[in-house]
Amino acid sequence: MTERTARPGARLGALRHLPTLVREIAAASPLLLAASLSLRLLAACLPVLSLYLAKLILDGIVAEHARPAPDPGLAAWFADPGRARLAGLVAAELGLALASDLADRLTSLTETLIGDLYANAASLRLMAHAAALDLAQFEDSAQQDRLERARRQVSGRTGLIGTVLWQFQSVVTLASLAAGVAAFTPWLMVLIAAALVPAVLNEWHFTQAGYRLAWFRSPERRRLDYLRYVGASVETAKEVKLFGLSGYVTGLYAQVAGRLLAESRSLAVARARWGFVFASLGTLAYYGAYAVIVWRTVAGAFSVGDLAFLAGAFQRLHGGIKEMLLGFTQITNQAQYLDDFYSFFEIRPQIRTPAHPRPVPSPIREGLVFEDVGYRYPGTDTWALRHLSFAVRAGETVALVGGNGAGKTTIVKLMTRLYDPHEGRVLLDGVPLPDYDLDDLRARIGAIFQDFVRFDLTAGENVAVGRIGAAADADRIAAAASRGLAAPVIERLPERYAQPLGKRFAGGLDLSGGEWQKIALSRAYMRAAEILILDEPTAALDARAEHDVFARFRDLSAGRATVLISHRFSTVRMADRILVLEAGRVLEEGSHAALMARGGRYAELFTLQAEGYR
Structure with a gap:
């Protein structure tokens, strides 16, 4: 985490993503969003209406107690205007209760649908952006952590949609309740709000601490995901069983998970302890206000209905103000996680199509040329390739031979423009690869890797x-x-x-x-394709299948610039030209016959492998 994201102000800065989130929700389904907002607005007005109806009902009951007992029977009851009004109020309260239940269920339905639509759209956007990034960015562990955090937030942040909409409903509800209470005792509102501020600040502090812990623990969580995969997947089950790795893998998992659990437990205990202390202040303020209302009712300043309305309103305000302020804290906290998602889209690929690309020639006439190419991987001073120059002409098959770390794979990634060189140029028909349209260039290349x-x-x-x-x-x-x-x-x-x-x-x-x-x-x-790259194309084939493949190899490579990588010299010897690589440079070059006659490194390696078959 950078110093910028660690500062408290960064919590508010993360809210800059909320307008983008709302726009994307609206784009996912404008109709559903409008329906949800309407339902939330309706639900927000119901509490104060319900309390006011309860006040009228209680005042009506008190008034009826002062009158003679009614005659038995419904007809007599409804014939009396006062009692008929009381029955109408009860029916209205029933209607509000049914409306509230229906609004809650419809709100849940619409927001579930909105969340699903948004999650699908966000997943598609994430995959599209990931596909546009450079291979080197995928291979960078820091960028892998950013991708992992973004991937987790695709579905995890859909809950923020409901939180924001619920916050809108809470603000309207509290505004209506506050207006009703302020008509009776406005100063008590200030008392309750002031008592809740410490609890909100406490919650703000611990949600920030929770985010920092989650941010710093991204590498460990990715490691846990990997250990779960190793310990419980069909791809690894064979080796885990044969090598008896289960205990070792579960031990590693328990070790890493134990550290995370200990840190989470420490934070949770501190949060619960201080949360209780500050919540108690709000509770004391609420009951102080409640005592004032009871005293004024006994003194005759309020009716029993007023008491019921104020008591209910204060109870809802006490919980509602606290929940609204804590909800804002949760939104700012979740917005930081949302920042993990949107910041992923700030990663920009370095390997892109130029503004005015040149058309890739078809057919390719000259082939590929490496001119004094150098490349080193990020985070290292060691050059994987340096001062490398060679050509693969159209219609020619060139084999790359060398030990591990000789640079064969790096050459292939430069040919396919998965990497760009740090020094020198890679040319296709005399034009640097970055001058071509990237998708068109890769469409002309067929690459089959050993780890396909x-x-x-x-x-x-x-x-x-x-x-x-x-x-x-x-x-x-x-x-x-x-x-x-x-x-x-x-x-x-x-x-x-x-x-x-x-x-x-x-x-x-x-x-x-x-x-x-x-x-x-x-x-x-x-x-x-017109350029063909085969990396160990027969490594898993038996001898007969390998013979059959190369009986057709001339057909596959005819007219194409072909690069062949193999540790089997029976495969390599059929190439038109062989490059022997060592430490990122060409050590020897020539046909099989020429290299054997030279008696150099290639001849040595070929002889060693041939002796293994005797």
Whole structure:
């Protein structure tokens, strides 16, 4: 938390988001919002009307006690004007009670619907903005915390909608009650309000402390979510069981959760202790005012009906003023959490389409060129790449070889403009990548990563993600699956291309690692891109499946600039050119035959791997 957000004034500053929230609620459903406000206004006026009717009824009863007893029977009762008026007042009070119950239920209904609509709209906005951010921003732990806080607030802040509308109702109710009480004893209103100020300030202090605690604990809560995932998910169950990790993971969870619980418990105890002390002041003020009203009634200044009205009004004012002021405190507190949501949208991607982009050439004629490229990851002084220069020409297959940390993955992310270099340039047909439309550029690139996503979607959709705009083209999906060797796998599924995959949802079927990799390879055929990047494309395939893939590899890479990353030299040797990387630079370059003849690092690595098969 910054110094700005830690200051008390920041609580009020966070209220700047309320107009935006109201506009978004109105945009979600103007009709429902108007209905809710009307219902709240009606409900706000009912308490003072109900109390006034009770006053009239009591005064009427006292007046009737001074008269002779009425004749038995309803006819005689209603024939008397005074008693008929009394019966009308009781009926009116019944009507108000029914109206109040109906208004409460309709208000709850409309605001539930408004909350759902707003949560859906906010979720869509959150996902759209997250999709526009840079990959480096996702990889930054501080930005991950901001995303986590924003994600939690999407549904959590819908309660603020009801709180704000309820506050509007409370203000109207208290204004009407205060007007009625002020007609009798205005100075007692000042006494009650003054007695409640310490309680409100106390609540203000502890809600601020609660927000600070939640803000600082975002990393720990994200860690708890991760430990829950590790300890209780289908994706991790195998390793957790085989390695006996359950006790270790639950121990870590208990350790982190214990710290959070201890801090929360300490804050809750202090809040309850001081809350009782200051609330007692308000209670004493209320009963002092009540004693004054009783004394003045006995002295004849007020009627019994006046006593009932004032006692009821003071009781509601006592609770209502306190709740209204504390409600304002809660709104400012929740507005800070709302600030977590809206501040996420203040993150701006650095990798964007220029104002006047150049069209991406089609077909690509020259290919990709790295000119003296350097890149280092945020928070480190170590260069992942430095003074790197090479080319991938159109129609050429270039393989990248090197140990872990050699820079292969960083090169791929620069090619796809997931990163921008800190030094040098990456060119496509002689034009720097930042000069092109970002979406158009990525649409021309087909990348299949080793850690490809196994979507819990249907088999057909898992292939179609290679070109999601063609998801309705069943023939194209089937052709891509056939060329990527996934067709036989899909044809064996009970629902074929409509079969849900994965274990997350009911009815889903999981595939083996090799079968999933064939699905991923089919995405490359689905995309029909002009630049193809294959990161360990056969890592999970058996020898026969690998042979079948590369029997078709020339078809897949024909006419495309292809980058191939693999630790299998049987795969690498088929490339037109091989780049051997070390510490972010090109150590060796050439064809398989040329590099073997040179007897350098590539030849050493190839020989070591070949000996492993003897």
